[in-house]
Amino acid sequence: KPYHRALRRLLTSAHRDFGAAILVDCHSMPSSAGNKEERPRADVVLGDRYGTSCVAAVSETVESTLRELGYVVSRNKPYAGGFITEHYGNPAAGLHSIQVEVNRALYMDERSYQRSQHFASLARDIEALADRLAQLPIEELRPYRAAAE
Numbered sequence: 001k002p003y004h005r006a007l008r009r010l011l012t013s014a015h016r017d018f019g020a021a022i023l024v025d026c027h028s029m030p031s032s033a034g035n036k037e038e039r040p041r042a043d044v045v046l047g048d049r050y051g052t053s054c055v056a057a058v059s060e061t062v063e064s065t066l067r068e069l070g071y072v073v074s075r076n077k078p079y080a081g082g083f084i085t086e087h088y089g090n091p092a093a094g095l096h097s098i099q100v101e102v103n104r105a106l107y108m109d110e111r112s113y114q115r116s117q118h119f120a121s122l123a124r125d126i127e128a129l130a131d132r133l134a135q136l137p138i139e140e141l142r143p144y145r146a147a148a149e
Contacts, residue, residue, distance in 0.1 A: 047081030053089025
C-alpha cells in the first residue's frame with residue numbers, strides 16, 4: 001500500500017500542476033516463455049489495455065519512438081497491461097498509463113542476471129522515449145471538456 005499511496009500522490013500532483021499526467025509502468029519479461037516452438041518475443045511489448053488506459057497519442061508516440069530506435073514492438077500481446085494500467089489509467093480524466101515490457105535479452109544475461117554490454121544503450125533509449133513523451137502537446141492529454149450549450 002505505501003507504494004500505491006506514493007504513486008497516487010505523485011500522479012495527483014502532476015495532474016494538478018499540468019492538467020494531465022502520464023504513467024509509464026516499466027517491467028522486464030523473459031526472452032521466451034520456455035516453449036521451444038514459440039516465436040521469439042518482441043523486444044518491447046506495450047500494454048494500453050486495448051486503448052483504454054491512455055489516449056492514442058501516448059501509445060503511438062511510445063510505439064513509433066521505439067521502432068525508430070530499432071526495436072521490434074508489439075502492442076497488447078502477450079501483455080495488455082496489468083493492475084497499474086487498469087487502476088491508474090483514466091484518459092477521460094487526463095490520467096494516462098501505459099505498460100512497457102522490455103525483453104531481458106536486450107540488456108542482460110538471463111542465466112547469470114548480469115548486465116550485458118547493451119544495458120547503457122537501452123537506458124539511453126528509454127531516456128529518449130521519456131523526452132519524446134514530454135514533448136506531447138498538453139492539450140492532447142487533458143480531459144475533453146464540451147462547450148456549454
